[in-house]
Amino acid sequence: MQVTGTVLTTRRVDAYHALTVVAPGIAERHRPGHFVSVAVGGARTSMITRRALTVHDVKPDYGGTVELVFTVRGPGTAWLAERRARDTLDLVGPLGRPFPLPRDPVHCVLVGAEYGSAVLFPVADALLERGCRVDFLLGGAGAERVFGAMRARRMAETTTLTTEDGSLGLRGKVTDALPSVIADTRADVVYACGPMETLRAVTAVAIEFDIPVQVAVEEAMACGIGVCMTCVIPVIGDDGVTRMVRACAEGPVFRGERVRFEDVGTIPFDALGAPGGGARHAG
């Protein structure tokens, strides 16, 4: 659904921005893993594609609020970063398919890189409600780019932090620490969000440990609702056939082992409808 949300508070979270927006309807329908899209630039803007944003927190206050986390990447997100309390935002959501949650109280490792970590906090809330054990593994290039370390420490059994420059926690990437975290926590399942390369490596580790891994991908989108067909990635279906599927509509959450990470940005030759695989012309 589309709502005009009012910005309640804005804050900087290290290198990132967070906006809490009153968005009744979106907040109450939100499930962990859902995202929202926001129009940027105001009414007469020249920026016509929406920005897909991660939901970090959902609260019932004021009829329902969502906290959106993003990093400034261009003029659209720069405009968002300039929003102040009482400004209004055009939001559409909740969008995408949420994370599937286990029925049993299993051990879960939540792996987040950069601001992708934000989406894991509603997941952690839901897992804790179900009596699951939650352990966080968060990383980033430097200390200011590790999102949510404080909140993770409050929620989780253990929290492991990694930075590539060694300024916080262990030096390295989240995937360097992942094998020992999985082993120490006797994890049954991994939830992950972050850049594609991180998700690829996280999935490889989970496969090695033979435990399921659910990943939320961050792919560039124009619409977020499944009509523009620009956010596609190659994913293997239940029938074993690879299809170019929309990260917004079929995702953003996928079983990690189903995503052909090495082939993201290409059309694999064996994908359904790949050039030469039946399509008779290139258009």
Added chain:
Amino acid sequence: MSVDMRTFLAHVELANPITTAAGCASSGRELAQFFDLHRLGALATRSITMAPRAGRPTPRMAETPSGMLNAVGLQGPGIDAFLERELPWLAQRGIRTIVSIGGGTVAEYSELARRLADAPGVTALEVNLSCPNIEDRGRVFAREGSAAAEVIASVRSIMRYDVPVVAKLAPDVADIVSVARACVDAGADALSMINNPLGMAIDTEALRPALAAVTGGLSGPAVLPLAVRCVWQVHAALPGVPLIGVGGVMTGRDAFQLILAGACAVGVGTALFHDPYACLRIERELEDLLEARGFQRLADAVGLAHRPPGSAPRHLLVDSEESSP
């Protein structure tokens, strides 16, 4: 007083002039989450091809000033899956559906028409002529009147007489009027314009083209003036031919421009990416604009901007008629 928004695409009546633009509504189900698709004049499908198509590699999209580039490459399910899953879903709900088709040869378009000829639920058939002709070194059919006419003539001869065949024209051609005339002479019942003109953007960080396919179709408000010009020129040359104006329509006022230029229906595409409710909003805004100017029927506004210089603005005429005792 409300405005009579009904319009005719050849002999097919649409409840209102606002349709989705081909390729911008996916299968229809996506938008149905937001609003009742019956409120559209018609829903245009993505261009259906014979075989399933995986489309182009990503990145497929780049935002540009007041627009965006896309290089999706007609990703779609292919005609079999379309007839099995997508068209029946629309047909069962009685949603007016303009089926768009795309092919690489005349034979492929013809085969698609054959498959669709007996399918229930096809309100009109739109022929996407901006596909590369593999028998002509990949030049798109829409570039040349004769190539476009060959496709239209074949499709027209196959489709049932009561299903209008609409030729979708490209703006980046030497003479759109001659292509339009060739399509009409070949039997096109209506014309739709414009398809995306080709554009390109370069990523100044990566120092290479922003799209994996290098070039892509430009859409959004940036192309509205191009659409208005094309509709104007074609309506001037072929005033009796129904036109679907498409290109960068974001507001009712944009749609009104295309109507005044000669379109009897208006396709909304990129606006849907920005606002899932765009079609409904634009229809309402258009109705308000017509009402404010004293129009009782949408049909009275079609092509009105072509009236000779010096003639009175129509709404004043209506007002004086109404106020005279």
